Amino acid sequence: MPDPVRPIPTNLxxxxxxxxxxxAILDLLRQKPEGEVWAVLVNEFGEVGIxxxxxxxxxxxxxxIPGGCMCCVAGLPMxxxxxxxxxxxxxxxxxxxxxxxxxxxxxxxxxxxxxYQSVLTLGPVITLVDPRKLENPRVLENVQFRDxxxxxxxxxxxxxxxxxxxxxxxxxxxAAQLAPAGRAVYHIAHGHLxxxxxxxxxxxPEVSDPHxxxxxxxxxxxxxxxxxxxxxxxxxxxxxxxxxxxxxxxxPGLMLDENAVLAMAMDDRLLRFKAVIHTIExxxxxxxxxxxxxxxxxxxxxxxxxxxxxxxxxxxxxxxQLLRASAGLSDQD
Ligand SMILES: Nc1nc2c(ncn2[C@@H]2O[C@H](COP(=O)(O)OP(=O)(O)OP(=O)(O)O)[C@@H](O)[C@H]2O)c(=O)[nH]1
Ligand SMILES: [Mg+2]
Numbered sequence: 001m002p003d004p005v006r007p008i009p010t011n012l013x014x015x016x017x018x019x020x021x022x023x024a025i026l027d028l029l030r031q032k033p034e035g036e037v038w039a040v041l042v043n044e045f046g047e048v049g050i051x052x053x054x055x056x057x058x059x060x061x062x063x064x065i066p067g068g069c070m071c072c073v074a075g076l077p078m079x080x081x082x083x084x085x086x087x088x089x090x091x092x093x094x095x096x097x098x099x100x101x102x103x104x105x106x107x108x109x110x111x112x113x114x115x116y117q118s119v120l121t122l123g124p125v126i127t128l129v130d131p132r133k134l135e136n137p138r139v140l141e142n143v144q145f146r147d148x149x150x151x152x153x154x155x156x157x158x159x160x161x162x163x164x165x166x167x168x169x170x171x172x173x174x175a176a177q178l179a180p181a182g183r184a185v186y187h188i189a190h191g192h193l194x195x196x197x198x199x200x201x202x203x204x205p206e207v208s209d210p211h212x213x214x215x216x217x218x219x220x221x222x223x224x225x226x227x228x229x230x231x232x233x234x235x236x237x238x239x240x241x242x243x244x245x246x247x248x249x250x251x252p253g254l255m256l257d258e259n260a261v262l263a264m265a266m267d268d269r270l271l272r273f274k275a276v277i278h279t280i281e282x283x284x285x286x287x288x289x290x291x292x293x294x295x296x297x298x299x300x301x302x303x304x305x306x307x308x309x310x311x312x313x314x315x316x317x318x319x320x321q322l323l324r325a326s327a328g329l330s331d332q333d
Contacts, residue, residue, distance in 0.1 A: 005118070005119075007118060007119060007120055007121040008086065008091055008092070008093065008094050008119065008120050008121070009092075009093050009094070009120075009121055009123045009198070009199070010093070010094040010095075010096065010111065010120045010121065010122050010123060011093070011094075011095050011096070011122075011123045011124060011125065011126060011198045012096045012097075012098065012104065012107070012108070012111075012122075012125045012126070012151070013025055013095060013096065013097050013126050013128070014098065014104055014125060014126070014127040014128070014148040014151060014152065015100060015127055015128035015129065015148060015158070016100045016129075016130070016133065016139070016142075016144070016145055016148065017045075017099075017100035017101060017271060017272050017289070017309065018100065018271075018272050018287075018289030018290065019100065019128045019129065019130050019133075019158055019159070020128050020130075020158040020159060020190075020191040021097045021100065021128060021191075022042075022051045022054055022055060022097060022191075023158075023190060023191030024126075024128060024156075024158070024191030024192075024193050025040060025055060025060075025095050025097055025191075026054070026055065026057075026058050026191065027190070027191045027192050027193060028095065028193055028195060028198065029055070029058035029059065029060050030058060031195035032093075032195070033195075036092040036093065037061065037089055037090065037091045037092050038060050038061075038091055038092065038093045038094070038095060039060060039061040039062070039063070039085050039086070039089040039091035039093070039094050039095070040052075040055050040060045040061070040062045040063070040094075040095045040096070040097065041062075041063050041065065041078075041081060041082055041085055041094065041095075041096045041097070042055065042062065042063070042064050042065070042096075042097040043064070043065040043066070043073060043078070043097070043098050043099050043102070044064070044066055044067075044099050044307070045067075045099040045100070045101045045102075045238065045240075045241065045243065045245055045309060046066065046067070046238060046245035046246075046247045046307040046308075046309060047066050047067045047236040047237070047238045047245065047247050048066060048236060048247030048248065048249055048305045048306070048307045049064040049066035049247075049305065049307075050274045050275065050276055050305050050306075050307050051064070051097065051274075052064035053276045053298075053301055053305060054276065054285060057298075057299055060095075061085065061088060061089035061091065063081050063082070063084065063085035063088075064081075065077055065078055065081045067238055074106040074107045074109070074110045075106075075110065078107065078110060079110065079115065082116075086119065093198065094120065095198075096111075100144075101144060101240075101241040101243055101309075102144060102241075103143070103144050103147055104125075104147055104148055104151045105147060105151070108122075108125075108151060108204070112204065121201070122201070122202045122204070123198055123199065123200055123201060123202060124153035124154050124197060124198065124199075124200050124201070124202055125151050125152055125153045125154070125202050126152065126153070126154045126156060126193065126197060126198075127148050127149055127151065127152035127154070127155055127156065128156050128157075128158045128191075129149070129155065129156065129157055129158070129171065130157075130158060130159045130162075130290075131157045131159075131160070131163045131167045131168055131170065131171035132159070132162065132163055132167055132290075134167075134170060134171060134174055135167070135170075144241070149178065152183060153183060153184070153200075153202050153203055154183065154184045154185075154186065154197055155175050155178075155183055155184070155185045155186075156185075156186045156187075156188055156193065157171045157175075157185075157186070157187045157188065158188055158189065158190075158191060159189065160187045160188065160189045161189040161190070162292075168187060171187075172185065180203075183203075184197075225249060228249060228250075228251050228302070228303045229251070232250065232251030232253070232254060233248070233250055233251070233254070233324070233329075234248065234249040234250070235247070235248055235316060235320055236248075236249075237316050239313065242311065243271070243309055243310065243311055244309070244310050244311075244312070244313040244314065245307060245308065245309045245310075246307070246308050246310075246314065246316050246319050246320075247305070247306060247307040247308075248304075248305070248306040248307075248320075248323060249303050249304070249305055250277070250278075250303060250304040250305075250306070250327070251303060251304075252278045252300070252301065252302065252303055252304055254278075254304070254327045254329070255278050255279060255280050255327065256277050256278065256279050256280075256304065256323070256326045256327050257279065257280060257326045257327075257328075258277075258279040258280070258281060258284060258286075258295070260322075260325060260326035261275065261277065261279070261286065261306070261323070261326050262286065262293065262295075263322075264319070264322045264323060264326065265286060265288045265293070265308070266288065266291075266293070268291075269310055269312065269314060270288065270308050270309065270310055271289075271309050271310055271311060272288070272289050272307075272308065272309040273286065273287070273288040273289075273306075273307070273308045273309075274286065274287050274288070274306075274307055275304070275305060275306040275307065276298050276301055276304065276305050277298075277304040277305070277306060278300075278301075278304050282297060282298075283297065283298035283299060283300055283301065284296065284297065284298055285297070285298040306323060
């Protein structure tokens with residue numbers, strides 16, 4: 001007789017753009033009990049999807065749902081992706097990273113809905129916060145931020161290496177007055193979550209109306225991108241959630257100049273820049289958020305990927321020209 005199928009323990013890792021969600025999942029994957037298979041579902045605001053390529057390096061089975069905020073893809077696209085991931089990986093645990101520009105309620109609804117009742121069991125929801133951001137009233141008022149916090153079973157201050165004692169104290173005071181009282185609060189750096197935090201059950205706190213933020217992407221997320229061989233330089237743009245993204249998929253034969261890409265990434269109109277690219281010196285993982293730059297060696301991929309997110313829509317052709325120049329291409333190429 002086959003073993004009865006046990007529901008897969010599942011954790012959401014929430015938090016605002018660039019707070020350290022992918023870093024934290026990478027860190028959890030390094031602490032995974034030997035012999036277990038963990039799967040990661042990641043949804044990015046941008047169309048191109050960078051985190052999947054980064055997460056695959058830690059041996060997880062990864063499925064990306066690029067494009068849009070998770071609430072918009074939380075219906076069918078997410079169910080298709082999730083079902084395929086579960087069928088392929090048969091994971092012992094599932095970690096989900098929704099976009100930082102997303103609203104968690106619809107994804108929670110999907111995961112706890114009838115379809116997944118016997119398939120998944122929702123463990124603690126972990127929300128990361130950069131305590132420095134609490135100084136910005138616009139962050140505190142942001143509905144996505146508030147609902148990411150409201151959904152948290154465990155509230156974690158990340159990037160504490162970059163915080164002053166006062167900022168950490170202010171974080172603790174802010175966390176202490178949040179309702180409901182009594183959720184676990186921790187301070188960490190470099191996304192170093194304890195693997196023990198993923199065990200247990202979520203208290204499923206209430207979050208506000210998911211329909212409070214109407215917007216439209218007007219696109220079909222199920223269409224696969226064109227082949228990189230046929231189309232070696234692909235530019236895709238996305239809008240929604242009061243933000244815009246521009247992304248590129250680039251043939252790995254087109255090597256980029258790291259310094260030129262970095263110069264483009266440091267443009268202070270960008271809220272976020274990330275890339276897994278083939279440079280003249282080798283593969284690199286670039287990350288820029290809040291003026292902090294990280295450059296790491298990367299593993300060879302089937303293509304280079306670049307993504308930037310802005311509040312105001314940028315002229316995609318201006319950015320494209322810069323990136324093309326970094327690959328030694330002119331507009332006409
Ligand atoms: N100094 C410092 N840097 C950190 C810490 N955690 C993450 N970072 C860096 O912050 C950048 C963004 O981290 P990610 O893990 O990609 O953040 P994310 O929340 O997944 O970002 P999005 O998916 O774009 O929303 C990377 O360059 C990380 O190396 C930390 O605790 N301290
Ligand atoms: Mg991420």
